[in-house]
Amino acid sequence: MRRTNCVPIRGTLRCSFCGLEITEGERYWYCNGRTACAVCLPEFARQELAPFCRTRGREGRR
Numbered sequence: 001m002r003r004t005n006c007v008p009i010r011g012t013l014r015c016s017f018c019g020l021e022i023t024e025g026e027r028y029w030y031c032n033g034r035t036a037c038a039v040c041l042p043e044f045a046r047q048e049l050a051p052f053c054r055t056r057g058r059e060g061r062r
């Protein structure tokens with residue numbers, strides 16, 4: 001089997017959110033043990049960046 005840089009070698013790579021297979025040549029994001037396809041990236045980013053989320057007018061409050 002051919003070894004590619006930093007790509008986990010498994011039969012099928014699936015998106016952690018929608019469960020769809022990420023196919024050859026498709027871009028995806030891998031962070032904190034989860035994989036996100038391009039469609040799920042906004043949701044993934046929202047979760048990963050949640051600590052940095054602010055509401056305008058309520059900065060400084062919890």
Ligand SMILES: [Zn+2]
Pocket residue numbers: 015016017018019020036037038039040
């Ligand atoms: Zn997805």
